[in-house]
Amino acid sequence: MKKRSSTTPVKTMADIARIAGVSSSTVSRALAGSALVEDSQRDRIIKIAREGGYVINSTARNLRLQRTETLSVAIPLGHESSQPLSDPFFVEMLGYLAEEITRRGYGMFVQKISSPMDDWMYRLIAAHRSDGIIVIGQSTEHEVIEAASVSYKPLVVWGGHDRQQSYCTVGTDNVAGARAAVSHLIALGRRKIVFFGDPKLPEIRLRHDGYQRAVAQASQVEAMPTVPTHLTADAAYESMRAFASSGIAFDGVFAATDVIAMSAIRALTGAGLRVPEDVAVVGFDDIALAAHCNPALTTVRQDIQRGAEMMVDLLLRRIAGEDTPSATMAAELVVRESCGAARAS
Amino acid sequence: MKKRSSTTPVKTMADIARIAGVSSSTVSRALAGSALVEDSQRDRIIKIAREGGYVINSTARNLRLQRTETLSVAIPLGHESSQPLSDPFFVEMLGYLAEEITRRGYGMFVQKISSPMDDWMYRLIAAHRSDGIIVIGQSTEHEVIEAASVSYKPLVVWGGHDRQQSYCTVGTDNVAGARAAVSHLIALGRRKIVFFGDPKLPEIRLRHDGYQRAVAQASQVEAMPTVPTHLTADAAYESMRAFASSGIAFDGVFAATDVIAMSAIRALTGAGLRVPEDVAVVGFDDIALAAHCNPALTTVRQDIQRGAEMMVDLLLRRIAGEDTPSATMAAELVVRESCGAARAS
DNA sequence: TCGGGTCACGCAATCGATTGCATTGCGGGG
């Protein structure tokens, strides 16, 4: 930390004005780089500010300018009781958002929505603590978001996009990604593929759609049950353990998220099944650990970084008054070890 | 979102005052529950506010009250080039902090310190955007933090505690935890235990101390090299791959973090070594995935949730003027599969 | 009936930065 030789503490523009022998108006203009201030004067004022270690008081500035220079990031966790932010996907997204938002000079106001009353959105808006809101994942809150979006425009949501929804989303092409994943399993000779995930959540429903299309399109693939597990590692582990001991034969698993996939693999191994020899597993998300677990996970990659950038970009444009459309990014199948090589059908 | 029947928009206290036929002073006092306002009057004002959907403007309030009701959370990543927030440990911590901070009615201002110039701390302080700062992990920034802490009191740091450091830390007893982990490996019959992690980082240095003490205390345990790997999954994987092919024989690994441990396991498996049969692995942190990777990871548990609570608690007390001491939490060895059972020495 | 006291409430300053408008000084053209 730099040492400041401040005999007179320089906290406000008035302090600078006093030292420079001018009014605070001039200081304000000088610091803003206004051409109205004489060059030498401006330089002198800026020098005083710098040497005094002056940093503008953003609270006062924001009050005057009627804005906050802050973006809210809301994470609804309606689907997992009181579980803390457990999914690395959300957390990686949070990290990229932090990066992108601070890069643009904004602050990031993080809000976890644990026990959603239906007015969380309203309260977040009315608090006036941010200029706009990013919602990570629709969870079970689609209706609430939809309702809020009618009157509140600076809002961008990560998640699945539906034709009849009016709010602006950024997301991956879940249907195509899921379809590619399941088609890959089928191409490797798997015929009994189970879907793990709860289609009540919008994104997961789309992935389930993709799964169904791939299955419907292929021949000789058996219809298998859908297991609506929660998104947490514990719940997914338990679901898979129960399913594996149910006696239903299966040779492939399409997990709605990587966390589910990794937990499933562990449960399968615990049940004496080998991955990928006995059961091939594909996930969705490509979280950082997917490449580094054992066996390495074949999964559908979502470009989280680009997603974060797009959300911030769209939100800032919405704050500026533009009415931006939703954006969908391509999904990419990343083949690793967990689904093995082709085998005889 | 609730429907507001606001013919007259109620945005400010002055609006409410106009409707109620009083001054904004009275509105302010009424909303604050002051006894100076007559009961029926107060109820009426509160009713008007509620029906108008009024939410106080915190920017104005904070300017007047000279505070921000916001806490900064800084994450220095000096150790991993431009890597995004990759370690689940940090990210889980972030989630718990978000929970705890919002629970206390504060906002959370997240700042990622990617390419640390030595004035990041000063800038964060001088921006006046928060009432206090939580730093997650010392990374390579010990000196900067130490320097800042001399003049800036509302500061709490997650990380290792050293006798000669003056800032307030919250952390796990790294030495004892590491010692327990390594002693466990030794008790299981392992004799050639390698340490993976970079002792340049304060916390890791303490874990390395614990490792050395456990080794020194035991008999028949060979001195093995320390491999100073980075904290990212990729770097750790590469380090282990290189080490495994170096020809040095070993039967145990103590990884400084779970991410390193999980990557190491994968590299070992890739090199044809079995875990835990050929090499036993112990990690540190007990991140959520530790229990759910394959094999499940034996590791030293840090109570992240309690850590987050303590940091917020200490910080609020520091903001209130108290000079709180550092806190160290007990570490707990969690035995799972990755170090196997005892074997003949 | 009057003075002292209490209760409710309003006035106006304050927090710090911004900005429309007024003002000052200076130079040049008529």
Place this chain on the structure above:
DNA sequence: CCCCGCAATGCAATCGATTGCGTGACCCGA
């Protein structure tokens, strides 16, 4: 020599909530 105009700067209001101090109304006892 005077006046106009421009350049540079100051004044003061503003954003919205808070709060010390002042004031009016009312009640009570003397």
